[in-house]
Amino acid sequence: MLYKYGALVSNMYLHDSVSVTYTQKFLDHNFSVKKDTTFVLLYYVCANQLSYANKQKEAIQWAKKTLYHNALQNKKIDIRAKNLLGVCYNYTNEPKKAIEIFAKIITIAEQENDYKFLGSLNNNMAYAYDMLCAYNESEKMYKKAAYNFLKAKDTTSYFSLQTTFATNNFGQKKDTLQTVRFIDSLLKEFQNYSQPGELDHSNIYGVKSLRHFLLKQHDSALYYIDKSSNYYRKSNNSFYLMFNDMFADQIYFDKHKKLKNKQKTIAMAEEFLANESKFESQELYHLLYENAKIENNTTEALYYRDKEIELKDATLIQNQKGQLFEIDKKYQAEKKEKLLSQQQALIYKNKTLIIGLLFALSIVLLGTFLFYTRKRKQEIQAEAIRQEQFTFQLLQNTEEERSRIASELHDSVNHDLLNIKNSLINGKSIEVSDVASVIEEVRNISRNLHPAVLENIGLEASIENLCERLTEIGLFTTCEIEYNEELSKAKELQLYRIIQEALNNTLKHGKANAAKVILTTQNNSLHLEVKDNGNGFDVSQQLNNPKSFGLQSILQRAKTIAAKINIDSTNKGTVILLKIPV
Template sequence: MFVNNKISIGLLMALISVIFLGSCQQYKDQSIIYKKDHSQQFDSITTWLEEPNNYHQENYQTTFYKYYNQKIREKNYKDAAKAMEFVSLNNSGFFYFDQLFLETLTSFATLYKDKVAPINSTFVYTYLGDYYYDKGDFTKAIENYRQITLLEATDYLSYYRIGDSYRTISTCYFWMGNQKLALENNFKALEYISKTDNISALLGIHLNSSNIYMGSNDADNAIRSINAALKYAVLNRKVNQTNVFICLFNKINIYDHTKQFDKMYPLIDSTYRAFKQSGLNDTSIKVSLASYHNVKLLDEGKFEDAKLVLDEIRPEIIALDSKIANLEYDVMLATYEIKVNRGIKDTQFIENMIPGFLEKRNFSKARDFYATLLNDAIAKKNFEKALDYRTDFEMMKDSIGKEEMVNKVVELNAQYQTEKKEQQIAFQQKSLINKNTTIALLFSALIVFVLLVLAVILRQKQRKLKVEKAHAQMYTKQLLEKTEEERKRIASDLHDSVSHELLSLKNSMEQKSSQTDQKIDSIINDIRSISRNLHPIMFDKVGLKATINQLVERAQTTNGFMVTAEIDYQATLSTSVELQIYRIIQEALSNIIKYAEAVAAKISITEDRNSIYIEIKDNGKGFDVNEVLNNSNSFGLHNIIERSRVIGGSAKIYSDKKGTIITVEIKKI
């Protein structure tokens, strides 16, 4: 299959422009910085002019001119500019460059452009760039697109328009044969567009990369780029299915240029069939896919079917009114005529196109045209002409090779410089990492040192608090012991001295009476009661259990309510600790008698291997434990809690309307 059977990607590059000049689609990504503002509202006419589907309405152009002229008369230049911007985008998108609109736009640029913000007048340069691009004057196209790149990038719109301009400049350099500048500007475009959420623009940039790599015969990177573009197209297919077919067309083109026909033909069939079934009404895509379908039919010898395809797309080509599309169709028709042995009717027309391509250094396009002429000469058995065309064809191949070699050398040098810089950066990063590691280690060591110091200080404070607590507990214990000793002495004096003296007085009185005896007996009983309360008589001899039983018996006799005691205790504690237990029970029982209004109470003492458990409960009216403990008059309850703590135990108090339970747990030492 000769080169002339390969459909040039010129039409494709024009199709890519549609993507960028169409509506911006959104793609959510965590790396996005600027997002398109959808809150901006326009009046009904401007909104109608913006919609591409309305472009083919009969009143589209007249509606625009009427609205535009009205806004100019009102000196509302901002609305006039916005309407002209939308119409210029649609004109470029459908390759419609009429003289009236060009004159209107030029007039606006001269008279009113400076009356709106720079970002709102960039469409002037975009349209002029597209106009010269369509005419094949890439130098003037670049001059206009370059004006947009001078904007300051501050928001979504500026980033998008600068990126789109770099992308179009890249395309121009591609057609001028300068693949190095094409790739550089495409990378610039990606740098700016990556700051936005415009998925269509990102897709177009990867498409552009694919074509540039193909211009350098780098098929591997071309396929990678087209696959990246296809991913974006698939992600956004519900919004714009056309992009999927643009990517597939590019992939077919790559397979064609790399002679991978085993992959190309199946992809042509599936893509052409899918487009037919999609119901899309996109003339540009239809013509492009039909062109490749026609090539396949010619290679298979299906000349009648191929002629039907040519007849079918001819009206579409005329409607497009595009110089590039017309050239593509002429090459297709010439290829058909060669295949059916009719030969090219007007070889001079094709020859006349070649100098223009050479002037623009578009060697690949010139090569394809020479290949077409070569095949025609061979078919007509005009071998002298065939030899000339073959010589010119090889010269174009050499020119492409030289151009690619120059670009490759520049590219390799750029890669070398890049790698050199990367090595320097890597070294600096390594040094920085080492410094950061050292700083981190020092900082970590400092933190560890500070933590150790804090730990030592905290431990010393805890030890000091523990010692102070132990001293306080010992002091309280000694105070209670001294108090008990003093009580014991006073109780002994009352019992042994005062009580004995009263008894002697009673026996020595000469004049006795029953009333006097009763009075003295009452005094003696009171003194004995006071003595027992101060210190239980015989406690040291009879022990805790017997003393508590005596306390219970006196409480029942004196106060007239039922108290029981269940004591399972084997005298494992010291006498001083037992005495404090007795005081706890005595205090609890006293509180029940004074405040609880209880009918019954129960005292329990049990023990296990590690602890002694004491429980005093009653069926009284109960009280609010927190409220009473916070009261300054709750000496009795605090006395129970403090005594428990002094002997190494802990007290808990629970109370409700059904009664009160006091539990004390004492650890055995």
């Protein structure tokens, strides 16, 4: 009873955890029953069901138990248990073990003309070659599998194989036109079958989804991938469902430029990675990287980019191994056709040539990679320097323009006002103090536009003078300065402007009654601290406010002098800290 039910759900590609539990309990209790073929098949059914549940390591143990209890008494059970063992090795990323098993039992299946089973073996071996990135060998096996499934009139396995081939072939070659044509021919062929099953429809929905995705018809692609997934949900097949969920994520992101459920995508990426499915994990980390870029989350973007590159490197190494594997396989085939004496000479010659070519190719690839990496790094550095110079020059030009305006105001307007003053002294009725006030105001404007005092008396005295003027107009401002002229005049000007802007913001917006400026030299760098006892502000909100010109000006000026800046503001006051390299 247990075997019949287990075999039934397995033949329908379904998983029933309750059936597995009862079967395992029955076998573990070691009831005194006849250890016949049916008893051995219970181990096989358990292994099969565990594999469907994506519990591959457990499935391997139960497949080995099947072989142990069978002990070659039943040849059919033996080769099917070995086939399942090979499948599990594929899923646990051990393709070489799988190929070794498949190669042995393919010979047996060929002798018995069991075309359906032979097609399954060819398909499984093709998958193992895919994992080794031996794509030429894989394609040969896919074609053999298709031939044998058609010969066995197993349309379900045939269409399952062809849909897998379409997906894998596009993943390898990225040839949209070729893939769409192949899918169209497959859909046309599918129409000729009168009674396709649920699994057939699920597979066809899957390739329809791929076709619509390649043609940028996202809604249709999402519709068909969901229809394909319905079967795997119904059959509780989490392994294949996860592949469909991954593809659905790719379709959704391609349409909306964002992930539907980032946490689910992260979980899938980690699960694929845990199952050694590096290509799928790499694709998902690429989606997470692109999503983080769109969200302007630099930290996440860098993290997922590193993950993607790490997996790409691993894939590249696997590709190289796959090429070596195919070269070696071809070499071994040719080797058998020659006499032993000729083989020895040919082995040495060809191996030397192959190794030399691979070594040369590796050197060229490595050199090219290092060259472009270094070139790219230099370009990034150069661009950063250009940007910094541009910003600095822009601010310098602004200061030069302010200097010119200040000079004109001082030399022309002030001169005219002095003449008026002299005229008034000679008998006019206008008060001299009024004109003197105008002159003082013009001088203040000139001083704000370009602090000439900075050039005359230096940075330290200029800061002290600024603090005194602010104290005179109502903001009690003190300063502590230990400065030994470590900066250039141009950088001193930018630093002075930062202090001036910070104190002006305090005066205008901070509602403070006291402020302090501290400038000291520590460990080859200048440390500036400007603080007040005002009511503070929301730093994040103001940084994102395009009207906060004063704050943006401080940040830009800090950037031009390569300073690290930190702004902390609460309802007890604001503190601006700068660290300037000298």
